[in-house]
Amino acid sequence: MKYYKDKGGNIYAFEADGSQDAFISSDLALLDAEGLAKARKAQEDANAPTPEQLIASVNAQRDSLLAAAALRIAPLQYAADLGMSTDLEKANLLDWMRYSVSLNRVEQQPEYPKTVDWPIAPWGA
Structure with missing residues (x-):
């Protein structure tokens, strides 16, 4: 400084x-x-942001990541629902679904909202 x-x-x-x-x-x-x-x-x-601003910021990031995951999940889920999934698509669907569940649970982390350990998105699909 x-x-x-x-x-x-x-x-x-x-x-x-x-x-x-x-x-x-x-x-x-x-x-x-x-x-x-x-x-x-x-x-x-x-x-420094207020606690409310920090929560809103973290939740906005979580929601954005969930929306992106939903775009990946949808076609994989359609293939599964139609019985058309390949083994790789089935595995990718499960990975993206696990990722979404992890995103949805960031509020349960002990240091939330100050520190969030963001899950890593799957690279397949």
């Missing part, structure tokens, strides 16, 4: 790649390491 002071005496922090630019203080006393650490923590806390 790097810091700079503008013409008005305000202090800002920014990442070396320019990805984050945050107002720190107009008080030069905050330039010590402890003050900067506190200011950075306050900025991170202010930018």
Whole structure:
């Protein structure tokens, strides 16, 4: 993290790649390491999503992955229902169905919604 002071005496922090630019203080006393650490923590806390936002974000990702899985499952299920499945299609159908069930259970993970261990999608089908 790097810091700079503008013409008005305000202090800002920014990442070396320019990805984050945050107002720190107009008080030069905050330039010590402890003050900067506190200011950075306050900025991170202010930018952190609320629990509701985090849940909504995780659920949206889960729903998107479930929708993609449903597109893979449908033709495999049709073939199975019509008695037309090959052995490979039967195996792929079971893999995609297991994947969908795992996706639907992410809420049961101990660190949900802060940390989600996303299941890996099958590559077949």
